[in-house]
Amino acid sequence: MKKSVFRFLALALALCCLMGVAAFASGEASGEVEADSLPPVEDTVDAYTSASTTRTLLEDDDLQLAIAELASVSDDLATAADAAASGYEAPADAVIAQVMSVNDEGSVSLSTIHAWKVDSDGEEATVTIVMTDGQTIRNLIEEGDRGTILVHADQYYILHVETESVTALEYSDDAYENGAFNIDYSGAENQLTEYTVTLKIYALESSMVFMFD
Numbered sequence: 001m002k003k004s005v006f007r008f009l010a011l012a013l014a015l016c017c018l019m020g021v022a023a024f025a026s027g028e029a030s031g032e033v034e035a036d037s038l039p040p041v042e043d044t045v046d047a048y049t050s051a052s053t054t055r056t057l058l059e060d061d062d063l064q065l066a067i068a069e070l071a072s073v074s075d076d077l078a079t080a081a082d083a084a085a086s087g088y089e090a091p092a093d094a095v096i097a098q099v100m101s102v103n104d105e106g107s108v109s110l111s112t113i114h115a116w117k118v119d120s121d122g123e124e125a126t127v128t129i130v131m132t133d134g135q136t137i138r139n140l141i142e143e144g145d146r147g148t149i150l151v152h153a154d155q156y157y158i159l160h161v162e163t164e165s166v167t168a169l170e171y172s173d174d175a176y177e178n179g180a181f182n183i184d185y186s187g188a189e190n191q192l193t194e195y196t197v198t199l200k201i202y203a204l205e206s207s208m209v210f211m212f213d
Contacts, residue, residue, distance in 0.1 A: 054209045055158065066157060066204055067125045070118040073153045077117050077130050077196070081179030099129060101139035101147040111136040115182050116149070118201075125201045127161060130182045133192040140197055141166045147199070156207040161199035169194040 058066050075094045082088060097116045101109050115130035127149060131137040140147050140163050149159040169180060171191040181194050 055205045055207045058204045058206055063204060064120075066155075066206065067118060067120050067201075069153050069155075070127075070151060070157060070159075071120065073151070074117040074127075075115050077115050077128060078183050079179055080181060080183050080185065083183045084179060095152060097129075098150040099131065099136055099140075099147060100150070101136050101145070103135065103139060109134075109136040109139060114184060125204075126164065126198050127159060127201055128196065128198045130194065130196050132182075132186045132190075132194055137195050137197065140199070141168075141195055149199075156209065158205040158207060159201050160203040160205075162202050163197055163199050165198045167196040169196070 056062075073093050073095045074091075074097075076082075076091055078088070078090070083090070094114065096112055096114050099111045099113055099116075103109050111131065111134060113129060113131055116127055117129075118125060118127045120126075129137075129149075139145060143163055143165070145163040147161055149161055151157045151159065169175065170193050171188075173188070175181065176185075176188050185194060186192055
């Protein structure tokens with residue numbers, strides 16, 4: 001009697017051990033790790049240098065050279081009246097830019113524009129953009145709003161920007177007929193507000209990887 005009890009207990013203990021080993025092996029093979037054993041997650045990371053090895057955060061002389069190049073390929077924000085004036089010449093080397101902003105639910109809104117201009121006073125660089133009313137620009141019309149601008153010049157540049165000031169030009173027949181809107185304004189039929197937004201460039205990266213063109 002006693003021997004049979006001991007044998008039963010020994011068998012049960014062996015089965016428990018085998019089941020534990022099998023469960024551990026299964027978890028290890030599937031890559032599952034208990035939450036308590038995970039390394040602690042930092043509240044923030046360096047968003048620029050750690051995000052991708054294909055991107056370089058520009059500083060010092062490299063930053064100033066990039067700002068100068070961006071200024072040379074940006075537009076002059078001409079209005080229709082400016083473009084109609086005698087002697088006006090559009091910038092020969094201007095390129096388009098992509099403006100990216102974040103919607104309330106977290107998705108990204110993207111618009112392609114030509115009307116953008118980079119300026120620098122030696123210590124701080126800004127970019128001014130002119131855009132017709134839409135979701136992308138609506139995300140950037142409050143002071144402190146942040147977004148990203150992509151530009152393809154000699155390199156691909158990623159401008160991380162923060163809104164400093166905003167001017168809104170609401171539609172009126174007089175303003176439209178007098179050429180107050182940008183030369184690429186959407187037209188009198190839509191009657192949309194036009195925003196001129198100046199943003200501080202708080203970080204600038206270059207990238208070796210193809211972006212939107």
